[in-house]
Each structure stands twice: as C-alpha cells, then as structure tokens.
Amino acid sequence: MQTQTITQKLANPTFFMNLSAKILPWLSSFAAILIIYGLTLGFATPPDYQQGQTVKIMFIHVPAAWLSMMAYGLIAVSSFGLLVFRHPLADVSAKAAAPIGAVFTLIALVTGSLWGKPTWGTYWQWDARMTSVLILFFLYLGLMALRSSIEEESLASKLTAVLALTGIVILPVIKFSVNWWNTLHQPAGVLKGGLDPVFLKPLLFSAVGFSLLFFALHMKGMRNEIIRRRVKARQLKEVDRAARAHGVEA
Amino acid sequence: MMQSFLALVRRDLGLAVREGGAVGTALGFYLIVVTMLPLGLGPDLKQLGRIAPGMLWIALLLAALLSLARIFESDDEDGSLDVLATGSLPLEAVAAAKSLAHWISTGIPLTLLAPLLGLLLNLDLDAYLPLVATMLVGTPAISFLGAVGAALTLKARRGGLLIALLVLPLFIPTLIFGISAVTSIMLDTGGSRAAFLILSAISLGSLVIGPIASAAALRLQLQ
Numbered sequence: 172m173q174t175q176t177i178t179q180k181l182a183n184p185t186f187f188m189n190l191s192a193k194i195l196p197w198l199s200s201f202a203a204i205l206i207i208y209g210l211t212l213g214f215a216t217p218p219d220y221q222q223g224q225t226v227k228i229m230f231i232h233v234p235a236a237w238l239s240m241m242a243y244g245l246i247a248v249s250s251f252g253l254l255v256f257r258h259p260l261a262d263v264s265a266k267a268a269a270p271i272g273a274v275f276t277l278i279a280l281v282t283g284s285l286w287g288k289p290t291w292g293t294y295w296q297w298d299a300r301m302t303s304v305l306i307l308f309f310l311y312l313g314l315m316a317l318r319s320s321i322e323e324e325s326l327a328s329k330l331t332a333v334l335a336l337t338g339i340v341i342l343p344v345i346k347f348s349v350n351w352w353n354t355l356h357q358p359a360g361v362l363k364g365g366l367d368p369v370f371l372k373p374l375l376f377s378a379v380g381f382s383l384l385f386f387a388l389h390m391k392g393m394r395n396e397i398i399r400r401r402v403k404a405r406q407l408k409e410v411d412r413a414a415r416a417h418g419v420e421a
Numbered sequence: 422m423m424q425s426f427l428a429l430v431r432r433d434l435g436l437a438v439r440e441g442g443a444v445g446t447a448l449g450f451y452l453i454v455v456t457m458l459p460l461g462l463g464p465d466l467k468q469l470g471r472i473a474p475g476m477l478w479i480a481l482l483l484a485a486l487l488s489l490a491r492i493f494e495s496d497d498e499d500g501s502l503d504v505l506a507t508g509s510l511p512l513e514a515v516a517a518a519k520s521l522a523h524w525i526s527t528g529i530p531l532t533l534l535a536p537l538l539g540l541l542l543n544l545d546l547d548a549y550l551p552l553v554a555t556m557l558v559g560t561p562a563i564s565f566l567g568a569v570g571a572a573l574t575l576k577a578r579r580g581g582l583l584i585a586l587l588v589l590p591l592f593i594p595t596l597i598f599g600i601s602a603v604t605s606i607m608l609d610t611g612g613s614r615a616a617f618l619i620l621s622a623i624s625l626g627s628l629v630i631g632p633i634a635s636a637a638a639l640r641l642q643l644q
Binding site: 254306309310312313316317320321322323326329330333334336337338340341344345347348349351352 | 566569573574576577578579583586587589590591593594597598601616619623626630634637638641642
C-alpha cells in the first residue's frame with residue numbers, strides 16, 4: 172500500500188469519493204473568496220485612460236479564456252490516461268471536464284464580444300484569437316456530441332478520447348493557421364509588463380479564483396458521474412434480481 | 422504487405438466505380454453549390470472573381486464531406502471490415518488504403534471539376550493553375566483526416582451530421598493555406614510559395630495522424 176502513487180490510489184473510486192468529499196468544501200470556499208476578492212479589487216480599479224470602465228470585463232474574460240484552453244489540456248491528458256493506462260478515473264475526468272470547458276469557452280467568447288463593442292465598435296471581429304477560441308468551442312461541441320451519440324458508454328468514452336487526442340495534435344496547427352490568416356488582436360501582454368500593476372493584481376486573484384472554481388466544478392462533476400454510474404449499476408442489479416424472482420433468466 | 426495494400430486500394434476504387442452514384446453525387450453537389458452562389462451573392466462578375474478561390478475551396482470541402490461516411494460504412498455493414506481487421510494487413514494500413522482510395526475517387530475528380538466551375542465564377546486566369554495545384558496537394562488531408570471522423574462515427578446515431586461537426590474544424594488549416602496560396606498569386610502579394618509548402622506539410626502530417634487515429638477508433642469498435 173505504501174508504494175502506491177497517488178494516481179494508483181485514485182483508481183479506486185471509493186478512495187476518490189472520500190478524498191474529494193474532504194477537499195471539495197475547501198476548494199469551493201477558496202474559489203468563492205478569491206473570486207469575490209479579485210472582482211471587488213477589480214471593480215475598485217481606476218478606469219483605463221483609453222477604454223474607460225469597459226476594461227473591467229478583463230477580470231472575467233481573461234480567466235475564462237485561459238481556462239477554456241486549460242480544460243482542453245485536461246481532457247487530452249485524461250484521454251491519454253484512459254487509452255494508455257486504462258485509468259478508471261480518467262474517463263470520468265474527461266467526461267466531466269468537457270461541458271465545464273465548453274461553458275468557460277462560451278463565457279470567454281461572450282465577454283470578449285461585449286468588450287469588443289465599445290472598444291472596436293463591433294461585437295464580432297474576425298481576428299485570429301477570437302476565431303481560434305470559436306474553433307475551440309466547436310471542438311468541445313464535437314466531443315460532447317460524439318459522446319452523446321454512442322449508446323455503449325465505455326465505447327463512447329474511448330472514441331471521445333481518440334477524438335480529443337486527434338484534436339490536441341491538430342490544435343496548434345489550427346492556431347498557427349488562424350494566426351497566419353489574420354492578426355488584428357493585440358498580442359498577449361499580461362506577463363510581459365504591458366499591464367499596469369493596478370490591473371495585474373486583481374487579474375491574478377480572479378484568475379486563480381476562477382481556476383479553483385473550475386477544479387471545484389470538475390471535482391463535483393466527477394463525483395456526480397461516479398454516483399450516476401453506481402445508481403445505474405444498482406438499478407441493473409435490481410432488474411436482474413426482479414427478473415430472477417419471476418423465474419426469468421436475465 | 423505492399424501487395425495487399427494495393428489490392429485493397431484497387432478493391433475500393435473498383436467498388437466506387439461500379440457502385441457509381443457516390444462520386445457522381447459529390448460532383449453534382451459541387452456543381453449545384455457553386456451555381457447557387459451567384460444566385461445568392463448577385464451576378465456581379467468582378468465580386469465573384471474576387472471570392473472565387475474561397476468559394477471553390479469551401480464548396481469542395483462540403484462536397485467531399487458528403488462522401489466521407491462511405492469510407493468505412495458499407496464495409497462495416499457487410500462485415501468485410503471484420504475480415505480486414507483479422508487479416509495480415511495492420512489496421513493502420515487498412516485505414517490508409519481506404520483513405521487513399523477515397524482521395525482518388527473523390528478528391529481528384531472534385532479537383533478536376535474545380536477549374537470548370539472557376540469559369541462560372543469568373544476566376545482570374547492566373548489562378549487556375551495554383552488553384553488546381555493547391556487542391557491536388559490539399560485534398561489528401563481531407564480524405565485522411567475525414568477518415569478519422571468516419572471511423573469515430575461508425576456506430577454513432579445520426580453519424581452523417583456528426584461527421585461534419587467533428588471534422589470541419591480539422592479542415593481549417595487546409596482551407597486557410599489552400600486559399601491563401603491562391604489569393605496571394607491573384608493579388609500578387611507574395612508568400613504564395615510559403616503557403617503552398619505549409620499546405621503540403623499539413624497534408625503530409627495528416628497522412629500520418631489520420632490512419633493512426635482512424636485505426637485506433639476502428640479497433641475500439643471491432644473488438
């Protein structure tokens with residue numbers, strides 16, 4: 172038992188359920204505190220000399236955009252864990268991460284578009300970054316659509332994992348080609364000193380807060396999925412028992 | 422191995438020719454989509470000429486998309502896919518052979534039709550050769566990456582619609598570089614050679630990724 176790594180221990184769903192039950196309240200509270208602190212701090216910042224008050228959208232937009240990419244990375248790692256190591260929790264993780272990642276991607280798109288209206292004068296600009304995020308959103312939709320359209324659950328998980336890994340291989344090429352196609356958006360400048368410290372501090376707090384929120388939601392989603400599978404297994408057992416009681420061989 | 426690979430390509434091509442229909446449908450679809458474009462955008466030849474390369478490429482993608490499901494579907498239905506999977510040829514090579522056959526039976530005919538449709542859209546004279554060249558080089562990516570979508574949706578409900586959602590995002594690089602290689606010649610902006618080389622690289626990359634991913638998907642479903 173001593174030699175088992177944490178990933179090996181996590182292969183036992185009961186271990187994960189016990190562990191996550193202890194972690195989840197802490198994770199959620201920290202997420203809430205940091206988001207509230209970061210956003211309060213953000214709303215207290217002075218208006219930007221060019222963009223005015225609209226710059227405050229950044230404190231939600233940037234974390235959402237970052238999480239939209241991280242979630243896909245998490246799905247890819249989980250898919251790899253499922254296909255290569257057959258880790259039982261990897262599939263649960265990939266399944267739970269997809270809708271959350273899709274929602275963060277949508278938030279990034281919507282806030283970006285709301286930000287674009289006052290800044291660029293249009294809700295939608297076909298620039299490289301917005302377009303790549305939109306394509307990322309389609310990849311999420313594809314993952315969820317494929318999973319929901321295959322009846323057999325374990326097959327659906329593995330095929331979705333193949334798609335996720337194909338997607339992660341091609342994603343850099345898509346990003347590169349979209350960049351080639353058009354670049355209007357200002358380059359990423361958060362850590363290159365392009366951003367005033369007044370904005371940087373609340374942004375970092377809200378980014379960490381939203382990341383914790385993501386992990387809390389992801390953990391909750393994984394717990395729900397495990398419970399759903401247990402309920403299903405129990406129902407099947409019950410059906411089997413009832414069938415036997417009536418003398419029908421299941 | 423090479424022999425059975427070629428035999429499989431020949432078999433698929435023979436089936437495509439004798440079944441008829443499928444290739445003709447793709448060509449007909451290509452023709453009708455391109456015909457609908459001026460009806461929707463207005464008959465201004467100047468404007469049509471400007472957007473012709475993009476429109477021809479997009480219509481080609483959609484036409485090729487129609488026939489993707491066919492790559493594995495009929496072989497799955499009549500059980501020959503199981504026979505192929507138990508044969509001596511690795512499943513990756515089977516997927517590659519079937520993608521190659523799809524490219525020869527769909528990608529090449531669509532490419533050859535494109536210049537003819539270019540006449541309808543008032544395509545710039547200088548653009549004909551680059552257009553056909555980029556399509557010849559770019560369409561393998563459509564067949565090989567499209568095969569992944571076809572393999573993934575083999576057992577899915579409403580597979581046909583799903584393929585479009587799964588593979589169209591993967592076609593974006595091909596589309597972008599294919600069009601940019603042509604338009605940079607039309608507008609004389611330079612960079613055409615670079616775009617063409619990158620397009621070739623994307624196609625070569627998909628020759629590797631496509632069969633591996635398709636074979637992985639098939640193997641999971643044939644177990």
